[in-house]
Amino acid sequence: MTQSAERPTGTAEVGVTGLAVMGANLARNLASKGFRVAVHNRSQAKTDALIDSHGQEGEFIPSESMADFVQSLATPRKIIIMVKAGQPTDAVIDELVPLLDADDIIVDAGNAQWEDTRRREQALREKGFRFVGTGVSGGEEGALLGPSIMPGGDPAAYAELAPMLEKIAAQVDGEPCCRHIGPDAAGHFVKMVHNGIEYADMQLIAEAYDVIRTLTGASPAEIAESFRQWNTGVLDSYLIEITATVLDKVDERTDKPLVDVILDAAAQKGTGTWTVQSALTLGVPTGAIAEAVFARAVSSQPDQRAAVRKKFGDAPFETAEDKAQLISDVEQALYASKIVAYAQGFDLIQTASKEFNWDIEPGDLATIWRGGCIIRAAFLDRIKQAYEADPQLWNLLVDDSFAADVTGAEAQWRKVVGLAIANGVPVPAFSASLAYFDSLRRGRLPAALVQAQRDFFGAHTYRRVDAEGSYHVEWSGDGAEVSAD
Numbered sequence: 312m313t314q315s316a317e318r319p320t321g322t323a324e325v326g327v328t329g330l331a332v333m334g335a336n337l338a339r340n341l342a343s344k345g346f347r348v349a350v351h352n353r354s355q356a357k358t359d360a361l362i363d364s365h366g367q368e369g370e371f372i373p374s375e376s377m378a379d380f381v382q383s384l385a386t387p388r389k390i391i392i393m394v395k396a397g398q399p400t401d402a403v404i405d406e407l408v409p410l411l412d413a414d415d416i417i418v419d420a421g422n423a424q425w426e427d428t429r430r431r432e433q434a435l436r437e438k439g440f441r442f443v444g445t446g447v448s449g450g451e452e453g454a455l456l457g458p459s460i461m462p463g464g465d466p467a468a469y470a471e472l473a474p475m476l477e478k479i480a481a482q483v484d485g486e487p488c489c490r491h492i493g494p495d496a497a498g499h500f501v502k503m504v505h506n507g508i509e510y511a512d513m514q515l516i517a518e519a520y521d522v523i524r525t526l527t528g529a530s531p532a533e534i535a536e537s538f539r540q541w542n543t544g545v546l547d548s549y550l551i552e553i554t555a556t557v558l559d560k561v562d563e564r565t566d567k568p569l570v571d572v573i574l575d576a577a578a579q580k581g582t583g584t585w586t587v588q589s590a591l592t593l594g595v596p597t598g599a600i601a602e603a604v605f606a607r608a609v610s611s612q613p614d615q616r617a618a619v620r621k622k623f624g625d626a627p628f629e630t631a632e633d634k635a636q637l638i639s640d641v642e643q644a645l646y647a648s649k650i651v652a653y654a655q656g657f658d659l660i661q662t663a664s665k666e667f668n669w670d671i672e673p674g675d676l677a678t679i680w681r682g683g684c685i686i687r688a689a690f691l692d693r694i695k696q697a698y699e700a701d702p703q704l705w706n707l708l709v710d711d712s713f714a715a716d717v718t719g720a721e722a723q724w725r726k727v728v729g730l731a732i733a734n735g736v737p738v739p740a741f742s743a744s745l746a747y748f749d750s751l752r753r754g755r756l757p758a759a760l761v762q763a764q765r766d767f768f769g770a771h772t773y774r775r776v777d778a779e780g781s782y783h784v785e786w787s788g789d790g791a792e793v794s795a796d
């Protein structure tokens with residue numbers, strides 16, 4: 312490895328600190344696109360491993376210390392941090408700051424909690440640095456071959472990063488899957504919601520699989536075949552594609568389908584939960600996403616599952632008479648539910664954008680999520696078109712083309728949810744999606760009764776459909792309605 316004394320100083324165009332798989336792959340992606348990349352990791356072994364295995368892929372400048380790493384960069388420096396979100400990110404920033412000069416740019420490419428990004432952006436701006444909280448999606452392979460990149464922060468800083476980030480991003484129809492999302496934490500907020508949608512999409516696919524398997528008795532390999540067919544239609548997406556591959560996989564130890572020997576307890580690192588927390592705070596209904604998060608939580612309660620199962624056992628179920636029909640119905644139910652999950656995610660982003668003055672263009676998101684990221688899907692082209700037709704579109708369900716699709720799928724959607732419920736197959740995300748659709752379309756909701764209940768026990772008042780103002784009933788008195796204004 313190059314020693315400090317003979318190290319070329321100040322020539323690297325970009326630096327990456329944090330060389331676990333995502334960071335190392337991002338550094339390799341940059342180097343393979345012709346950028347001179349300074350690399351650093353807290354423990355030297357990872358830096359050495361990167362240089363030993365991939366040093367020939369491009370120009371890397373490795374450093375053992377943070378000071379040497381910073382020195383090896385051309386100014387204004389562009390430093391990408393790719394470490395575990397949370398405290399480790401703060402630790403790296405604290406170590407970097409005394410070594411930087413004004414106008415240097417720090418890019419946090421981890422899955423940061425967006426409120427942390429707001430705090431960091433403001434603190435660093437006040438010190439004269441530029442902080443670009445950046446969502447990166449696509450997993451290990453995406454980071455290496457072309458991720459979807461969602462940068463926030465100062466637009467002028469983004470302009471300096473753009474040639475680099477847009478070059479390493481996935482490309483679809485000649486367009487890079489990278490656009491400046493908006494100021495301060497807009498990039499990380501959008502990445503968080505991307506992950507929330509990812510949770511919903513994964514859960515919906517898992518429910519589709521469970522319904523088909525339980526009610527038709529099809530094997531995982533047979534279901535994989537259906538998924539491959541779905542992947543040529545409206546559901547064409549990365550997640551459907553990988554699910555087919557997963558369902559085909561046979562366990563080498565037991566010769567059983569791998570999916571049957573994996574413990575059915577889904578983990579999470581937090582972004583789905585954060586999405587729902589933000590949705591609750593902003594008052595945006597995101598039931599499909601929330602149910603996907605809760606489904607992972609239920610799966611990870613082994614003691615409660617065992618206790619309830621011991622008491623009740625499986626619900627009785629009947630095998631579907633027409634297997635092909637059920638599979639086709641599930642495809643439609645999955646598609647309609649997926650439209651809802653995206654509608655909820657976009658609503659959350661648009662609401663946050665208004666709340667924080669981020670000015671996010673939803674059409675941009677549809678554009679940059681078409682490639683590189685985990686939720687990439689043919690369907691995003693349609694979302695892009697929907698926002699092109701109406702940039703202010705407030706809910707995907709009212710776009711004419713999606714509305715027509717939902718209308719076309721509605722009967723099957725109801726049938727599948729009804730059938731699943733009748734047969735004891737849990738479909739929390741399917742049902743939450745349908746309930747959201749039914750709630751929005753309904754003329755009157757029982758919320759009127761809830762308002763009356765609130766007024767009864769807490770004098771919380773209600774509004775009337777036929778008069779202005781707020782009212783209260785003297786429930787414990789003479790029962791008269793009085794004005795509460």
Ligand code: 6PG
Nearest residue numbers: 448449450506579580581582685
């Ligand atoms: C991506 C992924 C990636 C990761 C998430 C989800 O966009 O590349 O979303 O960020 O897979 O951390 O992980 P969990 O399921 O563990 O929350």
